[in-house]
Amino acid sequence: MGSSEEKVAAVIMVGGPTKGTRFRPLSFNTPEPLFPLAGQPMIHHPISACKQIPNLAGIYLIGFYEEREFALYVSSISNELKVPVRYLKEDKPHGSAGALYYFRNTVMEDNPSHILLLNFDVCCSFPLPDMLEAHKRYGAMGTMLVIKVSAESANLFGELVADPSTKELLHYTEKPETFVSDLINCGVYIFTPAIFTAIQDVSTHRDDRANVSRVSSIEASQSMSRTFPIDFVRLDQDILSPLAGKRQLYTYETLDFWEQIKTPGMLLKSSGIYLAQYRITSPNLLASGDGTRNATITGDVYVHPSARVHPTAKIGPNVSISANVRVGAGVRLINCIILDDVEIMENAVVINSIVGWKSSIGKWSRVQANGDYNAKLGITILGEAVTVEDEVVVINSIVLPNKTLNVSVQDEIIL
Template sequence: MKAVILIGGPQKGTRFRPLSLEIPKPLFPVGGQPMIEHHIEACIQVPEMREIILIGYFNNCEPLRRFLQLAKKKYNVPIRYLQEYESLGTGGGLYHFRDHILSGSAPDCFFVMNCDVCCDFPLKEMLKFRQEKASNATITILGTEANRKQALNYGCIVEDTDTHEVLHYVEKPETFVSNVINTGVYIFSPKVFDCMREVFEANYALSLEETCKRDSIRLEQDVLMKLSGSRTGQVFVYKTNCFWSQIKTASSTIYANRLYLGKFQRDCPDLLESSSEPNILGDVRIHETAEVDPTAKLGPNVYIGAGVKVGAGARVKESIVLDGAVLDEHCCILHSIIGWNSKVGQWARVEGSPCDPNPNDPLAQIASDSVFNEDGRLNPAITILGKDVTVSNEMIILNSIVLPHKELSYSYKNQIIL
């Protein structure tokens, strides 16, 4: 077995800023470890996993190189990064590096995962489903359910409920098609490259006026939509009830942090602080080098990074506090991300608005709203302090995004502070 993780690259968009100004998005810590490390941990649980390949277009990225060195030693499995010469779409990188994926003892099938998803990753169950019910499939999709309204934001799958063959696939339809959605986790057969080759050749048959990126292949539109509905048993879906969420925006990391901390509580509770301590509420993970005053109250769903100092009487809830930050006495941090080496003064309050799915709808997914609403105003969301931000004593920062290296001596509400 092999696994391929699609990590993308630098974007012009702002949905993950200011966090992505300091670190590549795949390395942002969620649940106390880099986002991509959750994928790697799931992959190494699969029997006979021989290699993990990362495909993206981060150029000369020293943090990524260091992470790979540490991950290879920690997990004792070959992990390598293949860099695209430009953004080739969700499928273009796979096709461009097909010889690397199939090198050595060519795998009968291989996993493909998008990096920007938070998931319980039932990979062994997914592989068992393929072996028992879809052994000749070109693609097996991990699917989950969303409500009717939110399904329109995802790739929608219509399946044969008896065989689980995909009869129809539409990426972000305009009208309701199905509440079964694509999670961005797949098992591919090497036969998928035959379909990709047809797309590649069709792109080159077009004139330059009709396509400016001939090497780009869209996995969802060019491959999945083409193979689905052929009734030839090429695409199947394995539905899961495990937790799943996208991590498209900086705000969504707080919800993903909660999901992963909950997973640790079930699978490896030693990573978390003991809930028997009076000032620990729910799932809390604290780096071993952090200094937390015993009178500070933390939780639920909090990660405290390396070298963080939390003062007496501080309150932290539903938040991520990144390495080197200082939280002074009696400050309050709610639904927020405190950036690297930032400082929150005494009695200051940093608070955001939760972006949780509707708790009364079991099929609800986290909303992926844009940063601004139709009036051009900032949508209420979590508060984010970039790197090296100082909040003065007794100030209130509410529903705001603060870029790095700022000193806030006034209170702010619903603002982007440049």
């Protein structure tokens, strides 16, 4: 224990502002990785999971947001976890594998023997210690976390075939048009430093193809379909697919929960999953109350210590209440995320919704939706500083920031 060859470096890919359009209007002023999920920034969950790894040398966040947007969070989480956390800004998009390679010297500063690579927009239990042990047993270059899903949904992800006994990755294809397997890629990996050689080989091979005329017909057709810069390397198509079946990559299957957080609806669903997980990992974060001195709490609920909630309010299940929120008498909150500085006045109801920062919901108003996490208007979203006046009903709608609603709306996007 403690020797340099046993160290692990963790890398989390956080993307950039061009990727955040799917979270509008919630991502206008807040980077997607810092959006509150079960009372913590979304990226906090994979970062906390990395802390389970023994001899963790450091955590690196790679993306192309401006550094100032992550400076405060990186400083606070480093102090909280007592582990160095750094944000590394790409000069341009390099692809998921190319970005790792671009910062290889920084990632390898402490000579880690293994590199943990995660996507930030994954909600799961992150069984990293068990996965690392399996990776060491396999003795190969890389191990990827996988899970079985329904055959109908598998083509939304990277599908793969693994040897049922050895767990070797035999075949990998990203979002295939025809069904390949119900086993999919979870976006969590452990590699040895040999991954850098594999990435470099892709760039070298691409450079060779650009400079010599001797190219096979298959390679020619592929190069004509789409050409990438030499230093743009994708982890899935350029690394996983070509190395499948070559005893370089193995799989570790999780039987626990897993979701990909690509929409606001999945934010709300994932918040509920993490709140339920708190019962096992962090019960101290869950609120309690029986309606006497404190509000009535049903199910899994997070309430920030600075929030003021009236004792007659009824909260839960699956509710996350952020800093400086004020919840009035008789308010009912079910399956919702309430962000900083929101005021919810007497007898208002919020169901299946996300209420943006500094918004206000008037007396006897209702903000609700049908709760279909996959539908565009399946949850109601109020952007920042939206005012819903008294006795107004908002159903299955998205409201952009700084709007005032004095009439009821349903199934609308208020621009």
